[in-house]
Amino acid sequence: MNSLEKFTALTTRQQQLDYNQIKECTDALISDRVTLHEKENFLTALSTKGESPSEIAHFIKCFKGLARNPQLDNFSSNAIDLCGTGGDRAGSFNISTFTSFVLASSGVNVIKHGNRSISSKCGSADLIEAIGIPLNLENSQINECMEKFNFAFLFAPAFHPAFKNIAPVRREMATKGSISIFNILGPMINPASPCYQILGVYSEPLVKKIRDSLHHAGQSSGYVLHGNIENHDHIKGVDELTPCGQNIIFPFGSDSQSLQKNLSAKDFGLTQCSIEKLKGGNLDKNIEIMNLVLDGDGPEGLKNSILMNCSLAFLAIKRTDNLIDGVKLADELISDGSVKDWLNRVKKHFLK
Known part of the structure; x- marks a missing residue:
C-alpha cells in the first residue's frame, strides 16, 4: 500500500489529516508516479468525508509553497484579490474581473490570480488577455505593471507548475460530475498572498467552511460570500454579490467582527433585478458588454452588481467607511471615464 492509498483508507474511516499527512498527500498528487486511479480514489474519499477547514488550510500552505514566487512583496501588504470558485453555471459576465479594473483605476493595488474559462464561456484570463495584458509575463514585467497601473494578473498555470500532474485526474472527475x-x-492559493481578499463561492454551505479555512491559513483580512438568486427555476446561487436576492457575507481575519449578515441590493442603495440581467457570453460578447458598461449603456442590473462588489472591496481595504459611499465611488470611476482611461493606458503600454 503506497502513501496515498494509506490516506485514502484513513479518510474513508473519517479520520482528519494533519499537516504532515497532507504534505505527503500533496507530494503524491503532484507525482507522475502515482496513478490517476489512486489519485481519484483519494480525492473522492476526502470529498465524501468532507474536507475540514484545517485540512483545506494545510493544502493551501502546501500548494503555496510549491508555487512560483512573483516577487510582489512590496505591494502585497496593501493589495487585494477578487475572485470566485466558479461552478455556479450561471453564465454571468466577468463581474469580479471588471471590479478589479475599477479598483485599480482608483489607485488600489490589485493582485488577481486566475485562469482561463473552466465552468463558463469566458474566464478571467480570457478577458484580461483580450484587454491587452499578456498572460505569461516575467516577474519584472509584472512588477512594472503594478507600479504603473496598480494591477497584476497571476496566470495560475504559469505560477503553479505542480498542477500539471493533477490536471488529468481533475478532467477525469469532471467527466463524471465529481467534485x-x-x-x-x-x-485560495494566490502565490503573492495579498493582504485582502474578496472570495465568492458557488454554494452557500461553503461560505463558513472557506472563511474558517482562510482563518486557519492565516489570511489577513476580507470576506467570503455567496449570492442567493431569487425567482429562478435553475440558478439558485452564484459566486459573487448580486442584486438578485440575499447575499451571504462572512468576514475573516481582522475584519471578523464586522459585517456578517445577509445583504440585499437595498443595503447598497440599489434596486433588485433578475439574474438574466447579469448574463454574459463568450469572449466577444463579454467585451461588447464591458464596453457598454464603460459607456454607460450596459444593463442596469449588471452595473448594480459591479457596484455592489466594488463597494464591498472598497470597504475591505478601508477606502470607504460604508457600502453607500463605496457604490458612489465606483459609480463615479465608471461614469467619469476613469476606468475606460485606465484600460486604454494598459492596452497602450503592452502594445509597445
Whole structure:
C-alpha cells in the first residue's frame, strides 16, 4: 500500500489529516508516479468525508509553497484579490474581473490570480488577455505593471507548475460530475498572498467552511460570500454579490467582527433585478458588454452588481467607511471615464 492509498483508507474511516499527512498527500498528487486511479480514489474519499477547514488550510500552505514566487512583496501588504470558485453555471459576465479594473483605476493595488474559462464561456484570463495584458509575463514585467497601473494578473498555470500532474485526474472527475478539493482551492492559493481578499463561492454551505479555512491559513483580512438568486427555476446561487436576492457575507481575519449578515441590493442603495440581467457570453460578447458598461449603456442590473462588489472591496481595504459611499465611488470611476482611461493606458503600454 503506497502513501496515498494509506490516506485514502484513513479518510474513508473519517479520520482528519494533519499537516504532515497532507504534505505527503500533496507530494503524491503532484507525482507522475502515482496513478490517476489512486489519485481519484483519494480525492473522492476526502470529498465524501468532507474536507475540514484545517485540512483545506494545510493544502493551501502546501500548494503555496510549491508555487512560483512573483516577487510582489512590496505591494502585497496593501493589495487585494477578487475572485470566485466558479461552478455556479450561471453564465454571468466577468463581474469580479471588471471590479478589479475599477479598483485599480482608483489607485488600489490589485493582485488577481486566475485562469482561463473552466465552468463558463469566458474566464478571467480570457478577458484580461483580450484587454491587452499578456498572460505569461516575467516577474519584472509584472512588477512594472503594478507600479504603473496598480494591477497584476497571476496566470495560475504559469505560477503553479505542480498542477500539471493533477490536471488529468481533475478532467477525469469532471467527466463524471465529481467534485474535489480542487474545485475550491484555486482562489485560495494566490502565490503573492495579498493582504485582502474578496472570495465568492458557488454554494452557500461553503461560505463558513472557506472563511474558517482562510482563518486557519492565516489570511489577513476580507470576506467570503455567496449570492442567493431569487425567482429562478435553475440558478439558485452564484459566486459573487448580486442584486438578485440575499447575499451571504462572512468576514475573516481582522475584519471578523464586522459585517456578517445577509445583504440585499437595498443595503447598497440599489434596486433588485433578475439574474438574466447579469448574463454574459463568450469572449466577444463579454467585451461588447464591458464596453457598454464603460459607456454607460450596459444593463442596469449588471452595473448594480459591479457596484455592489466594488463597494464591498472598497470597504475591505478601508477606502470607504460604508457600502453607500463605496457604490458612489465606483459609480463615479465608471461614469467619469476613469476606468475606460485606465484600460486604454494598459492596452497602450503592452502594445509597445
